[in-house]
Amino acid sequence: MSPKEEVVANRKEQIMNSAAALFASQGFYKTTTAHVAEAVGVTQPYVFHFFKSKEQLYLAVLERAYNRMSQAFSVVDAPPERLAEKMGEAFNGLLITHRNEMLLLMQCFTTPEPEVRKFSRETFSEIYETVLTRFESVGIPNAGMQASIFISCGLIITLSEVLEMPKLSPWCNPE
Amino acid sequence: MSPKEEVVANRKEQIMNSAAALFASQGFYKTTTAHVAEAVGVTQPYVFHFFKSKEQLYLAVLERAYNRMSQAFSVVDAPPERLAEKMGEAFNGLLITHRNEMLLLMQCFTTPEPEVRKFSRETFSEIYETVLTRFESVGIPNAGMQASIFISCGLIITLSEVLEMPKLSPWCNPE
DNA sequence: ATGATTTGATTTATTGATAAATAAATGACG
DNA sequence: CGTCATTTATTTATCAATAAATCAAATCAT
Numbered sequence: 308m309s310p311k312e313e314v315v316a317n318r319k320e321q322i323m324n325s326a327a328a329l330f331a332s333q334g335f336y337k338t339t340t341a342h343v344a345e346a347v348g349v350t351q352p353y354v355f356h357f358f359k360s361k362e363q364l365y366l367a368v369l370e371r372a373y374n375r376m377s378q379a380f381s382v383v384d385a386p387p388e389r390l391a392e393k394m395g396e397a398f399n400g401l402l403i404t405h406r407n408e409m410l411l412l413m414q415c416f417t418t419p420e421p422e423v424r425k426f427s428r429e430t431f432s433e434i435y436e437t438v439l440t441r442f443e444s445v446g447i448p449n450a451g452m453q454a455s456i457f458i459s460c461g462l463i464i465t466l467s468e469v470l471e472m473p474k475l476s477p478w479c480n481p482e
Numbered sequence: 483m484s485p486k487e488e489v490v491a492n493r494k495e496q497i498m499n500s501a502a503a504l505f506a507s508q509g510f511y512k513t514t515t516a517h518v519a520e521a522v523g524v525t526q527p528y529v530f531h532f533f534k535s536k537e538q539l540y541l542a543v544l545e546r547a548y549n550r551m552s553q554a555f556s557v558v559d560a561p562p563e564r565l566a567e568k569m570g571e572a573f574n575g576l577l578i579t580h581r582n583e584m585l586l587l588m589q590c591f592t593t594p595e596p597e598v599r600k601f602s603r604e605t606f607s608e609i610y611e612t613v614l615t616r617f618e619s620v621g622i623p624n625a626g627m628q629a630s631i632f633i634s635c636g637l638i639i640t641l642s643e644v645l646e647m648p649k650l651s652p653w654c655n656p657e
Numbered sequence: 658a659t660g661a662t663t664t665g666a667t668t669t670a671t672t673g674a675t676a677a678a679t680a681a682a683t684g685a686c687g
Numbered sequence: 688c689g690t691c692a693t694t695t696a697t698t699t700a701t702c703a704a705t706a707a708a709t710c711a712a713a714t715c716a717t
Contacts, residue, residue, distance in 0.1 A: 318696085318697095322526075332594070333594050334592065334593070334594040336511035336512075337511075337595075339671085339672065339673085340672080340673065340674085341672075341673095349696095349697070349698090350675075350697070350698055350700085351672095351673090351674095352673095352675075352676090352697090352698075352700095352701080353696085353697055353698075355673085355674065355675080356602060356696080356697080358674080360674080361672095361673065361674090414592045416644055416645055417509065417589045417592040417644070418509070419507070419508050419509040420512075420513050426646070427494065427578050427645055428645045428646075428647065431641065431645060431647065431650070432647060435647075435649065435650060449671095451649070451652055452652050454651055455638060455650055455651065458638060458641075458650065459634040459635065459637060459638035462633065462637040462638055462641060463630060463633060463637055465636035466591055466606065466633075469591055469592070470591055470599070470602055470603045470606060471583055471603075472603065472606065472607060474610065474626070475606070475610060475630055475633065476630065477626055477627050477630055486712085492661080493662085493663095514705085514706060515705090515706075515707065515708090516706075524663075525663070525664050525665080526664095526666090526706090526707090526708095527663085527664070527665085527666095527707095527708080527709080527710090528662085528663055528664070530707085530708065530709080531662080534708095535707080535708080536706095536707070536708095658717100659688105659716105659717090660715105660716095660717095661714105661715085661716085661717105662710085662713100662714080662715075662716090662717090663712105663714070663717090664711105664713075664714085665710105665711095665712085665713095666709105666710095666711095666712100667708105667709105667710090667711105668707100668708085668709075668710100669706100669707090669708080669709095670695085670706090670708100671704100671705085671706090671707100672703105672705085673703095673704090673705100674689080674701100674702085674703090674704105674709080675700105675701085675702080675703105676699105676700090676701090677698105677699090677700090677701105678697105678698080678699075678703100679696100679697080679698070679699090680695105680696080680697075680698085680702095681694105681695080681696070681697090682694085682695070682696085683692100683693085683694075683695085684691105684692090684693085684694095685690100685691085685692100685693095686689100686690090686691085686692100687688105687689095687690090687691100687710085
């Protein structure tokens with residue numbers, strides 16, 4: 308495949324990538340389909356050839372983000388005392404490699420669109436259950452609370468990233 | 483003042499109250515000024531008599547919410563070992579008496595409007611500094627981290643309220 | 658009657674979505 | 688090999704809906 312062909316072949320992915328960046332920085336409502344199209348270099352109506360609505364595009368991006376995160380967590384391996392720490396590192400890694408997707412995933416619960424709410428509920432539930440089960444399986448005491456704390460770390464890291472306030476997440480700061 | 487006069491006298495507050503409820507449940511973008519007006523029982527253009535834009539209305543609601551929270555924290559008094567706990571209770575109290583305002587305050591950082599972002603940054607910074615100073619003044623060790631944790635509790639409680647997933651905030655659950 | 662309160666009518670702007678047209682690529686077939 | 692047919696990719700043009708904001712006029716209380 309020539310370079311151009313390569314580019315064109317994955318239009319759907321390109322659109323999802325641009326959409327992820329825009330949704331993450333502008334949110335669902337301020338991001339227009341025309342914006343997304345422009346970022347990719349196609350026309351606005353063409354976006355609807357791949358996604359039947361703006362909402363479906365948004366959900367597709369979120370879905371991909373969740374899968375990536377789920378996958379990243381599943382491959383973490385560590386002794387019980389180190390498990391939470393290692394999983395935290397996995398999240399921080401994703402925050403570097405797929406920043407937009409992670410920020411999006413951690414903020415999507417504030418988007419009041421019913422379908423998005425449904426996704427949020429299901430997804431946060433799955434994340435919680437996954438982490439909980441993981442913690443329990445290696446015998447971490449008070450696993451339920453630890454799983455909650457784990458998610459709350461993700462939330463405040465997101466807050467600190469969105470507002471550019473590093474002091475709010477002493478976790479990730481040097482030393 | 484007659485009942486009607488009483489109602490009318492506080493139109494501005496009424497509007498802010500309805501706006502708080504709608505913004506909290508529908509978010510900034512899905513809440514229209516017509517919606518707010520209808521909830522109060524006035525016409526849509528009249529909202530603009532009190533607030534020069536929808537955004538200013540939103541910010542006014544947020545400001546009031548922050549003042550309430552700030553005030554509630556400032557009156558908390560407890561011995562060092564109990565301070566964080568008591569302040570947490572203060573927040574939970576507000577979550578009962580002024581649920582909409584608190585949920586709004588904890589989610590506003592996801593609204594990409596520049597002015598709102600600015601408010602969020604300033605406000606979360608002030609909350610953090612207030613809590614931090616408070617913790618430090620009574621000699622709580624690792625006050626910075628504790629202050630972060632305090633805020634992250636607020637975030638996950640909000641998440642669990644918005645998504646109606648009580649399991650995510652074991653803090654508030656019975657026993 | 659005068660000033661505060663409130664409304665009706667309207668404007669302006671934006672945006673998601675559709676449909677029809679065009680261009681480009683692919684492959685069959687003489 | 689080249690031409691025609693068919694599919695795939697992409698654009699142009701446009702609609703319909705919604706919502707914020709403006710403004711002049713009307714109502715109401717003192």
